[in-house]
Amino acid sequence: MEPLDPPRVERRLAAILAADVSGYSRLMGADEEGTLARLKAHRRALVDDKIAQHRGRIVKTTGDGMLVEFSSVVDAIRCALEVQQGMTVRNAGVPTENRIEFRVGLNLGDIIIDGDDIHGDGVNVAARLEGLAHPGGICISGAVYEGVIGKLELRCEDMGEQRLKNIARPIHVYRVLTESARAAPKAPAVPSPTLVDKPSIAVLPFTVIHGGADDEAIADGLTEDIITALSRVAGLLVAARNSTFLYKGKPVEVKRAAQELGVRYVLEGSVRRSGMRLRITAQLIDSASGHHVWAEKYDHDATDIFAIQDVVTETISAAVQAEIKAYEGALSERSSAEPSVNDLVNLAWRNLYKLTRSGLRDARSFASRALALAPDDPRVNQIAATVEFHEFWLGYSSDPAQLSRGLSYAEKSVSGNPRDEYSYWILGLLSAYLGQHDRGIGALERAIELNPNFALGHGTLGSILAWAGEAERSLRESETALRLNPRDPSNFFRHMGQALAHFAAGRHDEAAKWAALVANQKADWFLGHAVLIASLALAGRRQEAGAARDAYLFAFPKARIADLSWLPFRRPADAARFTEALREAGLPE
Numbered sequence: 001m002e003p004l005d006p007p008r009v010e011r012r013l014a015a016i017l018a019a020d021v022s023g024y025s026r027l028m029g030a031d032e033e034g035t036l037a038r039l040k041a042h043r044r045a046l047v048d049d050k051i052a053q054h055r056g057r058i059v060k061t062t063g064d065g066m067l068v069e070f071s072s073v074v075d076a077i078r079c080a081l082e083v084q085q086g087m088t089v090r091n092a093g094v095p096t097e098n099r100i101e102f103r104v105g106l107n108l109g110d111i112i113i114d115g116d117d118i119h120g121d122g123v124n125v126a127a128r129l130e131g132l133a134h135p136g137g138i139c140i141s142g143a144v145y146e147g148v149i150g151k152l153e154l155r156c157e158d159m160g161e162q163r164l165k166n167i168a169r170p171i172h173v174y175r176v177l178t179e180s181a182r183a184a185p186k187a188p189a190v191p192s193p194t195l196v197d198k199p200s201i202a203v204l205p206f207t208v209i210h211g212g213a214d215d216e217a218i219a220d221g222l223t224e225d226i227i228t229a230l231s232r233v234a235g236l237l238v239a240a241r242n243s244t245f246l247y248k249g250k251p252v253e254v255k256r257a258a259q260e261l262g263v264r265y266v267l268e269g270s271v272r273r274s275g276m277r278l279r280i281t282a283q284l285i286d287s288a289s290g291h292h293v294w295a296e297k298y299d300h301d302a303t304d305i306f307a308i309q310d311v312v313t314e315t316i317s318a319a320v321q322a323e324i325k326a327y328e329g330a331l332s333e334r335s336s337a338e339p340s341v342n343d344l345v346n347l348a349w350r351n352l353y354k355l356t357r358s359g360l361r362d363a364r365s366f367a368s369r370a371l372a373l374a375p376d377d378p379r380v381n382q383i384a385a386t387v388e389f390h391e392f393w394l395g396y397s398s399d400p401a402q403l404s405r406g407l408s409y410a411e412k413s414v415s416g417n418p419r420d421e422y423s424y425w426i427l428g429l430l431s432a433y434l435g436q437h438d439r440g441i442g443a444l445e446r447a448i449e450l451n452p453n454f455a456l457g458h459g460t461l462g463s464i465l466a467w468a469g470e471a472e473r474s475l476r477e478s479e480t481a482l483r484l485n486p487r488d489p490s491n492f493f494r495h496m497g498q499a500l501a502h503f504a505a506g507r508h509d510e511a512a513k514w515a516a517l518v519a520n521q522k523a524d525w526f527l528g529h530a531v532l533i534a535s536l537a538l539a540g541r542r543q544e545a546g547a548a549r550d551a552y553l554f555a556f557p558k559a560r561i562a563d564l565s566w567l568p569f570r571r572p573a574d575a576a577r578f579t580e581a582l583r584e585a586g587l588p589e
Contacts, residue, residue: 105129142172151319258287378416385409466500
């Protein structure tokens, strides 16, 4: 028997009007029979007649509510305006507390036809717009505004993009300025908090799209967990939960919320369910410019909700802290004012993140200027230490004294701010590469203790453990870093950690695979080539080792085995095996 074709869904484009009575429950509580009689009278004398005049179709009524379909957006808005104007006349002389005043939402969108009923996102948006309207007022979507502009004389207030409950995308909203609209009572003016001189963020309550109470719990749990995780990031001011949860269930204008909370960045997100699959989205917004700094989506099977919350919280908080650090440098670069110490630090970080010779040179210049202005500032010493390390480690300098000089800066940074994970991170790096492996591992463990979602800390700890010969733990830390921040442009360092871990464990084919990836990702870094040559030689792949040696010498004609004698292998046997493999592959002494 042939399977039956699914029934064809009928759709059409329509203008949808949603209306209800403002304060209907209060009116009914005061006078049920009188309120119902007055509402019916208004409908008979005005509302139904206007809908018919403008060729509208009443889809359904629900108590005080009404859903109407129009084939023309111009007809729909004319009807809404005439109803509201007529209600102004009919309410003349009626005490404010006894008036029946409609709120109207208008949208233009695709609808699904179901007999006499209609469904779909177009209908849902109209209903949400109604909730934004003042008593006697009209709110319209951007689609309606575009459909009537130039055809009607209409004065509107642009409310910007709004996040409407259970609507996946932000909707551009306009408030029609009608004489009949009674403005919402104004709250006493409260001065907005002043922005502090460091990055600040508010995590708005995640919204649920087409979900139930269980999904609301997931959204609330995610919001709370991300606030907690970001609160552990040194140098980041995070708005408290009791402040941000005041926005739950309300349409939020990001810029206004940021001003009220005194923050620069806003993180918002959503939870959507499809059967046993959850899609979680998040986006980081610079409230001053409206720019989206970062956005990501995460798909998971909804089998272990707590595990999902943990994984998503970790990855979002890791990405957000890294993106803000990079973005702050871009803001300082665009500023036309004389750079402050904070600007100079941000600019140094921005240029250091390029991980190029010229980028490190510029980072050194900004860090030096900051040191001249604030030699005792922990942030200044932190970036100065980081510049010293990376110039030498990437091979852009051959002066090993930079490591000792950098260590002094790092110790000063930790002393000045003992709760900053970046200070312990650079202290750990420099300690380990000067042969103080235990001190380096301890410093990195402290950085991760301060901020468990510190991807850079996990990755660096992985590399140091590899040099120390602790292969399996090294791999776990590197994999954690890659999971937390998979798009970090410096992940070639993580891949090098994996190559070195496999080298330490004697898995030379696997080490060669990761080292080849590093050599391709960062061709001007000596270490990727060197570890690739040694791993191929130890795997018995002599021809490939010779080709890798030739590529290394082509990129670095003066490369010699002696130049690599300082590499921080903890176990003498690892260092000897590495050197002998390079010698066997034919690299000059």
